[in-house]
Amino acid sequence: MPGLEDLYREIILDHYRTPRNRGELETPPAIRTDGHNPLCGDEITVYLALDGEGDEATVGDVRIAGQGCSISQSSASMMTQAIKGRPVNEVLGLLRRFKTMMGIEGYEPEPGDEEIALGDLEALQGVVKFPVRIKCAVLGWNTLADALAVADHHVVPGAPPA
């Protein structure tokens, strides 16, 4: 069995203890989507405020609310750091890269995705060794994908929900 140090990296625990971008945004203009894991009861709410429209849109602000385990909460916290201020097209690339790293079927990186730095999110690589926890790591990302879909930015057409 892989050691717990592969899972609970210091950077993950840091985001768990001190989550970034926690809170709410006014809706509208922000989009709110709720994600939950019916098996374990974890809940994440994403508040997403976009600046601009269509292909020009960037993530103006993002906030996370909800309750969950260290993996789901830290992953969501890192996600907010990674996407804030980024063009939506890059956010979609990041989403593909992250899901690919988590071994989720249906997500293949597109040309250019590898240019997008994962930053702190690399620390979540170890989650793959604990398959039961992958759903924790992707909960925030799925909820973000829902928010982007609401904003009419379709996320990897045809990809299965994960």
Added chain:
Amino acid sequence: MTLDVATVRKEFPILAREIDGAPIVYLDSGNTSQKPRRVIDAMSEFTERSYAPINRSSYRLAGEATDAYEQARAAVARFINAPHADEVIFTKNATESLNLIAQAWGRANLGAGDVVVLTEMEHHANIVPWHMIAAERGIELRWIPLTPEGLLDLTDLDRLLAGAKVLSFTAMSNVLGTITPIAELCTAAHAVGALAVVDACQFVPHNVTDVQAWGADLVAFSSHKMCGPSGIGMLWGRREILDAMPPFLGGGNMIDTVTFDGFTTAPVPAKFEAGTPPLVEAVGLHAAIDFLDDLGMAEIRRHEIELTRYALDALDERFGDDITIYGPDNVEVRGGVISFAFRDLHPHDVSQVLDQHNVCVRAGHHCAKPLMKVLGVNATTRASLYLYNDTDDVDALVEGLDSATDIFGLS
């Protein structure tokens, strides 16, 4: 005579398995129990020597298989002190038993405005089937609340039961361990003319069960939590109630006759056993019942009372205010199901660390989301004890929790 746990443990092959060079500490029996050698063997032997269709072929082998299946039914009846074996119906699991009640009895007897009373500590299996019929028929669901220590608060029981058609409640909470006043609740239900339904899944594997002493009308329970195989559940009901109920699933075995125009039903229990039943599982269940009977349910209960006391004290002594244990502290009114919150750690993280010590516990909402809301949490960690657990297992739990403190830098 007290339970000789060391000897009991030898009967369970899986407890001899090691993961990463260390034995398994199985504290998830409230979820599903492990199986003794004789259950595993009984199922293999039956499959190798006696397997054949039941109730429909005239050769000797089929007769042998039918006898084995019916002997299992008789064993279940004796185990819960049911007056007649043919009041015991085999289902897929206890969830199906409860769905059968809500669908078959409910459809025949419930209409718009009728009241079904449940408790706030029910498992989803005793909630969702009633939600389903409630949505279809316009039925009102009422909920018996809990006291702060996790007992049923019966202060307003008369008001809640006024006009009720059904009272359906757990005999023992799968989250809090609370053992409810079963006979008292059945009496209260009957006083208003309501059907008394008992979800006895957690109770039957751990206690002496007497459905006649309870005065219950319908009782659901499962094999896999009582050392028997998965894939078979039970419903016991009073004969006149079962007789008056329409069938649940239709198909082979449950009919008297079938024409192009319709059908008539077989008498119970066949009326509720459409299709080929889980007969290998019934044989395994029979072996499990013999196993439990040989040890004695009163002895098993006494062992669990002692071990639960030991666990509650050990957790409290080591962790004090850092642990919140849900449910009553009085082990006379609770079973060995111990749900807790540990510091600020999420149950997933707690169970992940415990798994590193081979300690198997459940983390989550335990299929009791409404109860989680009452407790004000999303999830809990739950250690559940059974006849094969001993103080070493509890000590391993405590040590494992200690290491969680280190990993998350909380000390």
